[in-house]
Amino acid sequence: MATGSQWIEAARPKTLPASLAPVIMGIGGAIGLGQASAGKSALALLVALFLQVGVNFSNDYSDGIRGTDAKGKRVGPQRLTGAGLAAPRTVLAAALSCYALAGICGIALCVWAGTYALIGLGVLAALAAWFYTGGKHPYGYLPGVAEVMVFAFFGLLAVQGTIWVQAHTLPWRTWVAASGIGLLSCALLLVNNLRDIPGDRQSGKNTLAVKLGDKGSRYLFACYLYAALVLGVLSFSVRWEALVFGLAMAVGVSFPMMKVLQGARGKDLIKTLKQVGQITLGYGLAVAVQWALQGL
Template sequence: MSTREVSRSRAWLMAARPQTMPAAVSPVLVGAGLAVGRGVFAPLPALVALLGAVLIQIGTNFANDYYDAVQGADTADREGFTRVTAGGLIDPAEVKRAMWLTFAAAIVVGTYLVAVGGLPILIVGLLSVAAGVAYTGGPYPLGYHGLGDLFVFVFFGLVAVTGTYYVQAAARLGVEFLTLVPRPELVPLVAVVASLPVAAISTDILVVNNVRDREEDATTGKRTLVVRFGYGVARAQFLALLALAYAVPVGLAAATSAPTTLLPLLTLPYAALVARTLLAETSGEALNPALERTGKLLAAFSALFALGLAL
């Protein structure tokens, strides 16, 4: 294999951003763990949900890489990880094509989940793909107007966890295809509550990213929450989301008398390490490792939470 081929392969890997995969895998783990605990685990729908989540994550990463470059949000002063479009490693048209092909693959994979879960999954799936594009693309990019945090909280937390649980419960309990509002046993309150820690820590990944990029975003017109309100508000947001994440297992343990849901508290020292860095630093040199650590925190928390819910 030539140097050019190796370089190109690495460039596509950089564009896919494997370090962001915890945001795709974690909600599926939690949704599957809860399904095991409630006796509705269905391996094939869970596996297909995982594949669909990974494809949507990669498609969103391609979209961010492409749209941030063509809209001038990625500059030579960027402190984050290298973007392949802005860096000239891959032609913009190729990145855009890869984005649409990846989202198309997610839709194809999702047809099985639609067959299992009916109309709600069709609507949620299409909205997820549309939101993945609209995060940095389209006439009103969500991430450019301070709505990126809400997008991540909803789609990579609430929707992903409850959706994973729903398709398994639907496979086990049955569902009418055209029923728009699922029966309570298909999306129980506990599934919504269990999605909150994943939503919170996933959003914290974005908070770290946006704190690191604040100066560049301010000059390029990307009005994230930290650009609008400053470092102090962003740090308070980070801590509040962490508090929410750790409050949920405690609340579930108290409400259900199931102490196994307290397992995620084992990650508290690691969360404190990440928080300490964010509270003191703004440079890419410090926050790039913190960004990866926040992803690892999400993965570890979710794995322990899934295990606790299953038990």
């Protein structure tokens, strides 16, 4: 039976700051537009939190029953199902409970804001979370599809949805910054899959990293970081602040980028994953503060 600490590890708390970053950015946008609501912001954060934990548990369940996380194949953090620490149905129940809580918070937010169309997008987000590794034909096993979904839901929808339910307007700068943080989410996914290339090849998980190979994945990772940096700078409305942000980002991304380009593998990539998560959070906070103080 899994211990409490093992359940916490399976929830992968290190992924949570990066999943909350786009919502924080959206809250900053709403403040900059003079339409922020503490209650709506809190609900948006809860939706992101429960969805991310649900994704982590459902990936644990789905990869575990497929044998993707079988002993000797996995390099990353220990999984409950694959390691036999918890019954698959228990892990599944945890995932579905998180999705249900995300749904309750999301519906309450949409009803409060009068944006009922977003309920449909929320349902699509939950389905995308489940079918990443769930179902008979998970798209997480197909090259490129997962990246598109991550960009759309953890970038565009998370930022723009948070702004829309509060301000009902989406200035062009918000699209630029949302695209940037979406690319950082793609970089997180790529590092994770780069680390798991050997095991994924063995178990038939044909991710984009498997398709591109080791060298191509490392170059794509650098492109994600550079593109996100440029988009972040363009989203600032004050030039000197954009310059400071750009320089800080350039220094920040240089560490994980050089590690990856120099051939970091296995557990070293786990550290890189943490660094990119921190950069994503910093990126979201910096843009949010700029928008909140300078307006949109």
